[in-house]
Amino acid sequence: MVRTIVCKKDGCSGNEFHIVTEDGRLKLTCKDCDSTYYYDVSYYEFMMLSNCEKCGNDTFKVFTNLEKQGLYAKCTKCGSPPEKVFIDDEGVQVTYEAKLLQDIKHFMYQIDQRICNLEIKIDGLEKGQELLEESLAYINRYMSE
Numbered sequence: 001m002v003r004t005i006v007c008k009k010d011g012c013s014g015n016e017f018h019i020v021t022e023d024g025r026l027k028l029t030c031k032d033c034d035s036t037y038y039y040d041v042s043y044y045e046f047m048m049l050s051n052c053e054k055c056g057n058d059t060f061k062v063f064t065n066l067e068k069q070g071l072y073a074k075c076t077k078c079g080s081p082p083e084k085v086f087i088d089d090e091g092v093q094v095t096y097e098a099k100l101l102q103d104i105k106h107f108m109y110q111i112d113q114r115i116c117n118l119e120i121k122i123d124g125l126e127k128g129q130e131l132l133e134e135s136l137a138y139i140n141r142y143m144s145e
């Protein structure tokens with residue numbers, strides 16, 4: 001169920017907010033009355049910035065998805081989400097592209113490790129095969145003597 005976040009202050013039913021991410025929390029400031037609200041967004045691996053990724057507008061309608069515990073914002077002018085920055089493994093802020101690249105690199109490294117392990121195993125098998133052949137040759141020679 002998706003719910004639009006509406007300002008709870010008496011006499012105000014504003015549903016447009018300025019957003020700022022502060023210490024893993026999203027701070028919403030009502031455009032009409034300046035009331036502020038905090039929402040925990042520390043489970044996101046990115047940080048929402050205060051402006052729209054497309055048009056740069058800084059007011060958003062904010063929605064919560066009760067089942068998925070999600071919180072998302074849409075620009076009041078064009079409907080796009082706010083610009084995001086991602087936090088990499090070292091805690092440094094990076095763009096989405098940089099984060100993606102890093103994830104791919106990490107993935108490639110894991111694949112590389114697996115191939116390496118496989119090669120070691122194959123190598124071991126080949127050695128075992130050689131040993132077996134040598135033993136058989138030895139036994140053959142022994143039997144024919």
Ligand SMILES: [Zn+2]
Nearest residue numbers: 007012030033
């Ligand atoms: Zn308000």
Ligand SMILES: [Zn+2]
Nearest residue numbers: 052055075078
């Ligand atoms: Zn926009």
